[in-house]
């Protein structure tokens with residue numbers, strides 16, 4: 228009985244670690260300005276991630292919604 232519980236715990240921990248790793252990779256990628264607005268794909272100045280504050284806010288809202296939905 229407790230063996231099954233231990234295995235389940237290990238499984239959950241493994242999934243959690245994997246989720247955290249993916250999140251870190253995504254966050255690292257997010258830090259990199261790519262020359263295009265992350266929200267609308269508009270060309271932006273070097274080093275910028277968004278073309279304006281509205282896009283930044285929209286993107287943050289979408290990110291939050293995605294997180295709440297539990298989607299990758």
Ligand SMILES: [Zn+2]
Pocket residue numbers: 264265266267268269277278279282
């Ligand atoms: Zn934009």
